[in-house]
Every structure is written in structure tokens, then in C-alpha cells.
Amino acid sequence: MKVSQMVEALSLKVLAGESFLEREVCSGYCCDLLSRVMAKGEKGMAWITVQTHMNVVAVAALVEMACIIIPEGIEVERKVLDKAEEEGVIMLSSHLTAFELAGKLYQMGIAPVCKVVD
Amino acid sequence: MAGGYYSIEQVFHIKAGDFASAGEASSQIKKTLKQLGIDSTLVRRVTIAAYEAEMNLIIHSIGGELKLKVTPQSIIVTAEDKGPGIPDIDLAMQEGYSTAPEIARELGFGAGMGLPNIKRNADRLNIQSKVGEGTLLEIYFDIKAR
Numbered sequence: 001m002k003v004s005q006m007v008e009a010l011s012l013k014v015l016a017g018e019s020f021l022e023r024e025v026c027s028g029y030c031c032d033l034l035s036r037v038m039a040k041g042e043k044g045m046a047w048i049t050v051q052t053h054m055n056v057v058a059v060a061a062l063v064e065m066a067c068i069i070i071p072e073g074i075e076v077e078r079k080v081l082d083k084a085e086e087e088g089v090i091m092l093s094s095h096l097t098a099f100e101l102a103g104k105l106y107q108m109g110i111a112p113v114c115k116v117v118d
Numbered sequence: 119m120a121g122g123y124y125s126i127e128q129v130f131h132i133k134a135g136d137f138a139s140a141g142e143a144s145s146q147i148k149k150t151l152k153q154l155g156i157d158s159t160l161v162r163r164v165t166i167a168a169y170e171a172e173m174n175l176i177i178h179s180i181g182g183e184l185k186l187k188v189t190p191q192s193i194i195v196t197a198e199d200k201g202p203g204i205p206d207i208d209l210a211m212q213e214g215y216s217t218a219p220e221i222a223r224e225l226g227f228g229a230g231m232g233l234p235n236i237k238r239n240a241d242r243l244n245i246q247s248k249v250g251e252g253t254l255l256e257i258y259f260d261i262k263a264r
């Protein structure tokens with residue numbers, strides 16, 4: 001599935017990375033502890049987190065996540081979005097909770113682990 | 119340079135508490151390895167280890183250096199600082215053990231998984247530390263012959 005299809009299906013707001021929405025997403029993960037995300041994170045993953053600071057962008061870029069989804073309409077600072085844009089990280093936002101987002105993504109066929117080879 | 123890698127060394131100075139530029143050194147290391155044509159699974163393992171080592175310098179040390187060395191046979195990431203040192207390395211290596219301060223925890227650090235993550239991804243890990251003197255972390259990765 002492409003990020004753009006996910007954005008469409010869940011009515012997500014695109015905060016950063018608009019020009020990368022054709023990127024593939026195949027797995028999802030929901031966690032706010034960065035070491036855990038570093039260990040589990042993989043290319044093509046949609047990552048749901050309430051953390052909205054710079055280091056989230058760094059982690060997503062380092063493991064080449066498909067996108068970050070911020071739940072509960074939490075606001076993200078401009079400088080973080082600029083950094084995301086610069087690093088090619090897609091940041092999305094939703095009014096839904098992390099629990100609801102994960103449930104919907106799971107129903108759409110997004111798996112816990114994907115096997116994308118680059 | 120078909121068939122071979124360059125032998126290179128890069129040094130990054132990491133400041134204590136500098137969360138704003140956290141991950142920049144690891145990001146540069148990742149770029150360098152990709153440019154050298156290193157296999158993507160290995161790049162990923164080195165990147166994770168480098169990031170955790172970089173974060174430990176920022177969170178736990180008074181500042182130090184992160185180094186990348188690439189030879190045709192191996193990749194070595196070194197993190198060296200001048201303090202405060204680790205009193206009990208076995209304890210520090212345990213998953214879940216963390217002395218990260220509240221400011222770091224609020225950002226999602228302090229899961230106590232950094233050193234275990236480094237060990238899991240490395241082919242060999244050498245860690246030396248002395249309280250009052252500092253910590254040296256040498257992380258080795260073998261480049262398998264193709």
C-alpha cells in the first residue's frame with residue numbers, strides 16, 4: 001500500500017513530506033521509547049508515536065520508516081516539520097488515538113513486520 | 119573502485135546534552151557506508167549501534183568522540199568519553215537498566231536497551247570503563263567476503 005492511500009483512507013493530515021506520499025508502507029509499529037523503535041523499526045514501517053521532537057525525525061530517517069503518524073491531533077513544532085521535510089520524513093497527523101489508528105491500519109492489512117528488500 | 123572498499127576514518131565530536139543535533143553523526147556514518155557500497159543489512163546494523171552509542175555520549179557522558187573506521191575486512195565504530203564512567207558494566211549491559219535523567223526520559227530515551235541493542239547488532243563488542251576516567255566502546259562488524 002502507498003502512504004497516499006493510507007492518508008486517503010484514514011483522512012490523515014499531511015504535516016511534512018507531501019512530495020514523498022507515493023512511498024510504500026507495509027508494516028506498522030506503535031511505541032514512544034526510542035531504543036525500542038530503533039530495535040524494531042524497519043524500512044517501510046508506519047510509526048505511530050506521541051513524541052513530536054527532533055529525535056523522532058532522526059530515528060525515522062535512520063531506519064527509513066515510511067512515515068510517522070502523530071495521534072490525538074497533537075501539534076508538531078514548525079522546526080521539527082522543517083527537519084522532517086529536509087530529511088524526507090513524512091509526518092502525518094490524526095485526531096484518532098494511537099489505539100484506534102493501529103486498529104484501523106491492522107484491518108487494512110498493514111502487518112507488524114514487512115519483508116521489503118532494497 | 120569496483121571490487122574494493124576505501125579504507126577511511128571519520129571522527130565526530132559529540133556534546134553532552136545536545137539533543138537538538140542528536141543522530142547527526144550516525145546519519146553521516148550511514149551515508150558514508152552507503153556510498154562505500156556496504157550491504158544494506160550491515161549498514162542498518164552499524165547505524166543502530168552508532169545511534170545508540172551517540173545517544174549514550176549525549177545522555178550519559180560529559181561529551182566525547184564517535185569514530186568510524188572502515189577497512190576492506192571490517193567496520194569499527196568507537197565511542198570514547200572522559201567521564202563519568204560506568205561503575206558496573208554487567209549491570210549497565212542488562213536490558214532495562216538505565217540511569218537516564220528525567221529530561222531524557224521525557225523524550226523517550228532511557229529504555230535501558232541501548233547497550234543490549236549495540237551488542238545484538240555487533241559481531242564483537244569491547245567495553246572498558248573506569249569511574250572518574252571515562253568509557254571506551256569499540257564495536258566491530260565483519261565485512262563478509264562476497
Ligand SMILES: Nc1ncnc2c1ncn2[C@@H]1O[C@H](COP(=O)(O)OP(=O)(O)O)[C@@H](O)[C@H]1O
Binds near residue numbers: 177211218228
Ligand atoms: N558513555 C557512558 N558514560 C557513562 N555511563 C553510561 C555510558 N553509556 C551507558 N552508560 C550507563 O549504562 C546504562 C545503560 O545504557 P543503555 O543500555 O544505553 O540504556 P539507556 O541509555 O536507555 O539508559 C545507562 O543508563 C548509564 O547508566
Ligand SMILES: [Mg+2]
Binds near residue numbers: 170173228231232233
Ligand atoms: Mg542508551
